[in-house]
Amino acid sequence: MKKNNTAPAPMKLYCNLFGHKYEVSKKVTLHVKEYTCKCCKKQLTTNSDGDLTELTPKFKEINSILEEMYVRRMERSREKGFRVPAY
Numbered sequence: 001m002k003k004n005n006t007a008p009a010p011m012k013l014y015c016n017l018f019g020h021k022y023e024v025s026k027k028v029t030l031h032v033k034e035y036t037c038k039c040c041k042k043q044l045t046t047n048s049d050g051d052l053t054e055l056t057p058k059f060k061e062i063n064s065i066l067e068e069m070y071v072r073r074m075e076r077s078r079e080k081g082f083r084v085p086a087y
């Protein structure tokens with residue numbers, strides 16, 4: 001068995017061994033969320049298939065458009081007198 005006495009393993013290595021600790025960092029729409037790993041700050045998002053994928057600049061752009069559309073739709077439904085839950 002090999003023993004490694006170098007500096008403490010970076011958080012990335014921890015993630016590689018034990019998996020990322022993702023938490024929701026942003027709610028884009030009801031179905032699309034952005035996640036950030038608490039350890040290494042890697043970011044994921046929900047793609048159009050409902051799967052998780054890496055949050056690239058392209059996906060950030062898509063999400064900001066989705067968010068804008070979502071907010072606008074929510075505002076419109078509020079104007080109609082439709083009750084939107086506070087959360």
Ligand SMILES: [Zn+2]
Pocket residue numbers: 011012015019020021037038039040041042
């Ligand atoms: Zn991580």
